[in-house]
Amino acid sequence: MRHSVAAVLLFAFIATVAGAEHDVLDLGDDNFVSTLKQHETTLVMFYAPWCGHCKRLKPEYAKAAEIVKDDDPPIKLAKVDCTEAGKEICGKYSVNGYPTLKIFRHDEVSQDYSGPREAIGIAKYMRAQVGPASKQVRSIDDLAKFLDTKDTTILGYFSEMDSNLAKIFLKFADKNREKYRFGHSEDKDVLKQQGETDKIVLIRAPHLSNKFESSTIKFEGDTESDLSTFVTENFHGLVGHRTQDTSRDFQNPLITAYYAVDYLKNPKGTNYWRNRVLKVAKEFVGQINFAISSKDDFQHELNEYGYDFVGDKPVILARDAKNLKYALKDEFSVDSLKDFVEKLLDNELEPYIKSEPLPESNDAPVKVAVAKNFDEVVINNGKDTLVEFYAPWCGHCKKLTPIYDELAEKLQDEDVAIVKMDATANDVPPEFNVRGFPTLFWLPKDSKNKPVSYNGGRELDDFVKYIAKEASTELKGFDRSGKPKKTEL
Template identity: 80%
Template sequence: MHKIVVILCLFVALAASSEQDVLELTDDTFSSVLKQHETTLVMFYAPWCGHCKRLKPEYAKAAEIIKSDDPPITLAKVDCTEGGKETCSKYSVNGYPTLKIFRGDSVSQDYSGPREANGIVKYMRAQVGPASRTIKSVDELNKFLDTKDTTVFGFFEDPDVSLAKLFLKFADKNREKYRFGHSSDPDVLAKYGETEKIVLIRAPHLANKFEESTVKFESSSESELSTFLKENFHGLVGHRTQDTIRDFKNPLIVAYYSVDYVKNPKGTNYWRNRVLKVAKEFVGKASFAISAKDDFQHELNEYGYDFVGDKPVILARDEKNLKYALKDEFSVENLRNFVEKLLEGELEPYVKSEPIPENNNAPVKVAVAKNFDEVVINNNKDTLVEFYAPWCGHCKKLAPVFDEVAEKLQDENVELVKMDATANDVPPEFNVRGFPTLYWLPKDSKDKPVAYNEGREVDDFIKYISKHASEELKGFDRGGKSKKTEL
């Protein structure tokens, strides 16, 4: 009877989640279901968790992509607030979402990979089987290459040659980054006409008339292979995702539109081919990519775009990481002219900025991107600048302190400045990773801002500024003590 109940529970759990290919597990089904699967990625979540809500559609998409893989990979989830409370407690789940990889019903390791669909797929595929798949026939090779992933493939007549050993060693080290396969089968070698060769084989959906679908590695060292893949993996115009952002170097030109190689590969390549037509003219001078507009709305917002229509929006960064936008409607000719001017330094950078304040006479001056040089760099004063966010609790607590310090120093050659770093571009020399972030800039060396990491009470600021001011303050000595005496 107990077995029948368990089977019924399993059936209900599997049926409920069949639409999205993610198994919904509970305390009753967790162990028995996982025993049926070789490798399972489990997401422990809470329905109210914002991070979980953002991850769920990516997780479901990854499950759909990976469901027919061989070796098999399963994606599952456990609601820690309802039917999975005991399981979540057993595996010490303290935050949401928590992801763990299981071999059978035993936990193997914590998941530390990307949180978007393609990244999840790539990471999990690297967790199963050997680092490089051994291909034993032409039919098996054809099936292996029928994929959305670019493949690094080794053709070795003799599997004991030094290049083959280098290939397998490299594959083992980079199994989470690239997809590897190799063969010594005579028919496979004959089809490709290759022996003792490593070849980059681009995914079929990225094939185009502007570049070869295969690129041969002509050297023999591990470092050279690493460089070869970095330079060639994404081709002339790569598909830039959240998982591959770091692969693309400046100067970089990105086309943002409805990139979707699952539901609309033809439409995706329609625009990519037009970008390719321009990219082939600038090989070695700039990097090009396409990105899904919905996945990179935060980047579009940084350039002032709240909406992207049917045609691509072109955004770029130069070698100094300054931002540029093609304001004209997308066309091959407009893109070509834009890239030429970008590389020649003939474009005005795009700067996200609030309007310059009409009145800036308060003790704490307000800087925006458009007046930053005037208010901070060229004010001929020692300057303490605060980069803040309006929603930041620590910033709100600091505001009256900052005001009081500024009032005490109104007669000094010192300026206190604040800037909303969420509404304005921060100059690249200021490393703002949290709020509030403060920098001290001596008047004669504004090119060398110093991070302020001291206390945040009025006396702390007074002591610091008194000590580091270019000239001794009129109202305070170098120790921060007031020079005024009461009568």
Template identity: 65%
Template sequence: MFLQKIFVLCLFYCACFAKEEDVLEFSDSDFESRVAEHETALVMFYAPWCGHCKKLKPEYAKAAEDLIRNDPPIALVKVDCTEAGKETCNKHGVSGYPTLKIFRNGEFSQEYGGPREAGGIVKYMKAQVGPSSKELTSVQDLEKFLKAENDVSVVGFFEKESDLKTAFLKLADKLREKVRFAHSTYKPVLEKQGVSDGIVLFRPQHLHNKFEDDSVVYSGGAVTGEIQDFINKNYHGLVGHRKSDNRNDFQNPLVVSYYGVDYVKNPKGTNYWRNRVLKVAKQHKDKINFAVSAKDDFQYELNEYGIDYVKEDKPVVLARDAKNQKFIMKDPFSIEALDSFVQDLLAGKLEPYLKSEPIPENNDGPVTVAVAKNFDEVVLNNGKDTLIEFYAPWCTHCKKLAPVFDELGEKMKNEDVAIVKMDATANDVPQPFDVRGFPTLYWAAKDSKDSPVRYEGGREVDDFVKYIAKHATSELKGYDRKGNPKAEKTEL
């Protein structure tokens, strides 16, 4: 038994190292000669201490394992910008880590603009080689193309040259990094499909179901924009498989069922629940979007709804409406419960979920504390111009700013100005405030709270005072418009 465990561990470690070995490492001494050996190469310029690089490294290795077997093969390369690759990184204008660039036959071709996870890297890079639309010369070619990837395929069938074919090929060039395209002009292929001048979107085998057709035929005109709209509308079907690299495809209003979605290890179990979602989705397809997502991949989204861990196999259903408000289906999953939840959501009968700290019992300090539950009161409807800081408790820059904000609050105590702070990690941030880093500051004038302005000025007290004095709706009592203190009036 002990030897068996050792054997399994050896296999595991060998597999890990094999993946690492699929990523080539070049240095200043050999970069130009070795990158020229590859028709297409993706190069990651990195620094060993970089957190984002460490996060990307295993995804990059997984992608390399797949792409090295591609026809033609695509090389994934890494260059250490802190040691043996310094000159190469400088030559190619690397100023941040990781930086990814695509090279063709040794020459820089373009910046990499794709996803940063294995599946997305593979899909993006496969689209970089060969024609944007693969020509199919036999029925076997068509069948092989449709089965080659677990992804949507869009195929054009053209008996002769036409405006539709021209528009199709033009769109293939535009969307080659996102969609698999192929076309055929061969009679047996056209006869097999029963289309002489048309476009068909084929759904992958693992997503076939009884609630929608396995393929959809385009019925619009020879216009690239119309074909693209057709693809966008039908690409994910009634219930799409929402993943890290395609999550932005799914627009609100959206209902997502989170569970153990895994089409590699458990396709039957995955479709058991998806089919139940499909039955409901078919009834509401014109009013709301549906998707399924792997709960482990989207734990951060579950956290946004106050859900730390999903123990049961049944899906957890979460939703966002057109206003981006959040909703939780509280009843255990069933077809009836999901249908009722969707109907109530569309009818506006549900109470939105709001992640919020408790409202402070005492909020009389120099800086007012905002939480999600009192945000309207202390920010949007306070009748004052407002400078608000969105912070994170662990943020070093936020900690440095705290005493500055306290001093600013004291200076603005008798003014028609509110100085506010909010922990954006413990509270939902309402639109239109957009927080992507910490600290993020906004200025919200009292007469236009619906269009706050991001504060990009200095972080010292005087910087804030001058900004507020200049932009205040009414001139401050203690400062002129330039931020200079006004002389105190004395009685005669």
């Protein structure tokens, strides 16, 4: 019986995906131009069957096509296999990486696609590309249909479209059409129903409605800047749904609850835990931000705190204004979360630091720093210091290793420390902006709070000349130009 149920579920899943794929136009050299000419707006994915990123995108792409298939104005999604039927077309549009996505108006390229890569985000982004930035609502029935949505909406009610408030609204909508959903009405019956002729309101998505905050918030400002601030501060509410596409909206200090967040398949279960976070969040308005995130979508963040697995209850993680990390160690509850927030705000918690174990011996010329000994080995060592942040898999880092080792040996008797740190296995202090590997910083011994990014050459002589010039006191073995000093016999 168990196998039968599994087979039925598998068949249903395959059927759903296959059905959605029917909504994606399959184009090649022979039908590309003729098909696109028939459609006003088309998103085209240029792909290769062997491409891993393409394989991950295709089911989301198919779901997006299914979401928008009945839209008015119409939107089409298409795909082109650059290895077979679409070789010439892919060459014409200079496709040299996969997947490449472009938006077409009929058979002419309008722009490169730079939006989300998940179904709902793709649909939302493409809907913003068609028609006016704000949809005109022409009747009460039209308003009801427009508000039957899963998106948060910014809605303007205006007695005259040339009023100052309407102009502010339309200008803001045009600048933010890809990010937010806009509508407006000047219909007399709609305005009468509202009881107010000129206003802008933000209406949160129905699935995010809760008893702790209003679902509709009125804009009280006078300028476009005021409107931008209003939307930014209110769009996600007390506890926003933080996704990969919206993660940049959530600023530190931030507390995030990670669990099985899924508003498509389990909205009730998702809001069960969100409501408990909301109960705490309402007591700390203006002091700290709150969010919920899918544990599956943000496993990389969980790994940063040492979590390989999240059970049924949420895991609570936080970052303060300095981007230091904190974790709720107790089992999640309303009381434990409230206690955690209070202690975080009162600076009573120890930051979580991801660190390798302390090295058993650190006697080699190149000193090894880990998060646990970073202050000792780098900051408080009493020496000028050159520190390299590397990744074990990085080819450039491997190439640098013998040069770095030789540098450390050459300067072993100098008042200079040569240090390395695996930045993938240890938390890097926030003042070191490590965005790639290897990244190197120079720290003069008397101003360790101001690390200087090293952007010089990577050969031995380059390092020696730099250190000889920048050293707090002249090196014993080299003059300021980096030339070896003569040794007296």
